[in-house]
Amino acid sequence: MLINKRLILAHFWLAFAAFGLALLLGAWQMFVRSPLNPWHFNPEFYYRSVTAHGSAMGYVFPTLIAMGFGYAISEAALARPLIGRRWAWAGFVLVAVGTVVAMLPVSMGLASVLYTFYPPMIGNPFYYIGVVLVVVGSWIWVALMSINLAAWKRDNPDKPVPLAMFANVAGSYLWGWTAVGAALELLFQIIPVALGWRTTIDAGLARVFFSWTLHAIVYFWLMPTYIAYYTIFPRAIGGRLYSDPMGRIAFILFLVVAMPIGVHHLFADPQVGAGFKFMHSVFTGLVALPTLLTVFTICASAEVASRLHGGRGLFGWVGALPWRNPIMLATALSLVMLGFGGAGGLINMSYQLNAPVHNTQWITGHFHLIFGGAIVIMYFAIAYDLWPHLTGRALDNVRLMRLQLWLWFVGMIVTTFPWHYVGILGMPRRMAYYDYANSALAAQALSVSLSAVGGLILLTSGILFLLVLIRGQRAPRQEAGAYQFAVAVHPPIRLPVALNGFGLWLALMIGLTVVNYGFPIAQLLALPATNVPAVYVGAPR
């Protein structure tokens, strides 16, 4: 039952518009810093573009997807209209206005600080204020998801919360708490300096605050993807979810252990003690657990579906899966990219192995493979699955959809595999310029060129994706029926109270955050003379 279709569609369209523009910038960046482009541009344009690309892809695009998909889940899974429709629109407007407010100074070259802010670099205050507006808009969504769940539980005290809604609210709580780190950094560290009230900044403390957000934000991006694995994929291929409680446990584990791990982004930073780096490393390792549970459950669900439709043999059932179905294809390609990306992630999270790849192109390759690859391809799948229900018009060009998904997969592999490789060769990231004529760098030229070609393939796929959606908006009307989520093999009738709510898990999440972040933050707050002069970017000369 989808009622507020315009609200959901508005979120998706704004998300994909931001995605399309940011994708164009990304492809340009890949080209311009590759050997295919002779050096004849202002490097400042590159950093400007990277800032816009990162901010749009990191903050705007996935947040809007999570919000729009979240509203859809709330209405479809709880089978009742969204409570707080006006608030939801207000949140959307805040995100939209915040995006424009942030992007204006970036496009004018006044805030080329990259989306991770990098204090002591300080850009135009409107950039940060815009990001804060986006976050505040998304917090409205967090509150609405919680309110809608609470209202449903009050009216249905004896029913288990539908898995889709349970996972959705887990994602919203994760975001609500993880965004606090960046909010603290922006409000107490960066914005006062950007407004000129202070001229120095505790860059170390600011980076610790950002690491609080920076890793768990990835799991927030991941949530819609995992929700699609559990609640769309089994239904789309004509099967059932292998285990409903297993899904709940996976989302709970994300909620608890995604937070206290961000310091693995600061392995090379001196302001955090080695002991805390180790503790964060241990918990980063634990995040593999919910992913491994998920891979198992999803593969089991695929086997259930295949055998229901006549799949036979030890591995014969794999061939009998409905490979022509775009959701099937997207999920399989997503899991392959998740496998490669996860393997790379195990290297990043280990203190010693991280050292040779830290701040190299390996890292850029890694998060593009995980986020741009495994996660975003499922955003496409979500859109393909939801679109007929939102527009009341069929998406019938399945061939084009499959081509688009294949192109995205191939493009992502061609982009990120050479990217990882040049990282191992030592190519630093966040640089506009590489002198490939230098004999020490000449060996990287071929790989970087390949990456740039991959970027163009991704751009082609992105354009095809938007084309499919636009054509879907213009197709003849055709009622798609009620939107359904996958049913489990054994639908839960009674659940332990712990698997039906979040009290315990939120307490553990906050407790672990205090254990792993409390001392490093308190110590940096208490230490005198840790401030450094701010470096204003784009200031008048």
Added chain:
Amino acid sequence: MSDQPLFSLRNRWFTASVGITVVLAVVSALAGLVILPLAQPDLKLSGIWDAICSAAGVPRASPDTIAQQPDGKLSNVVMTADTLSRGDSVSIGRGATLAQRCAICHGPQGVSDANSPNLAGQFAEVTYKELNDFKTGARVNAVMSPFALTMTDRDMRDLAAYYAYLPRVPSPHVDAKLVAPLIVTIGAPMRNIAPCGSCHGDIDTKPGSPWLGGQSAVYIKAQLQAFASGSRRNDISQQMRNIARNMTAEEIDQAARYYEAQP
């Protein structure tokens, strides 16, 4: 749903999840804060508490070691964005009187053809730093050193304020058509040379970096060569020596000629 209370020791989910989390946190803290630091011989820890403090990142007093002494005098001027940014009229007036001694080389209006630096419009903190360095011996010049030796700190500040106050005079060598060489616009990243323009104007200016527009090419070239050979060494943190050493003779030439042709 189950009516069992959630936060209760009789709820197995509660005890198991809290128990596992606490065990994990304690074990990882023990390993990270105690066992691993003690296993590293280089840390020279005096006990468990010392290990915990070290691994938690508590700043420790560095062991007493004899710092290597520099083999020459170092500049003692500390540069910040506010250093000498404002000169008052008394200071400028005093500076104008003192500057009569300087006019023979630097020109009555702070500009001359003698291949000595043009000081009109130069940032005050730059003039002040050089005078100070001549006085302390961090920079040595047969003509300038004796002049600076007798100056008081106030004299130097006043002179700097006066020259900063004088308007920049367009150089007779201005050539607007001269294209900025690569060393000025992008430097040489592979040789660790930042663009000249990122500190000395065109792209950005940094505190303590002189404005080079209109300076004599002969002077700029001589200074780059002096930095490269190490005969001039009053650049804080060696940044100019490191850059000049890595510049080719051709790049030194290009940069000198380019800046001479700037207003």
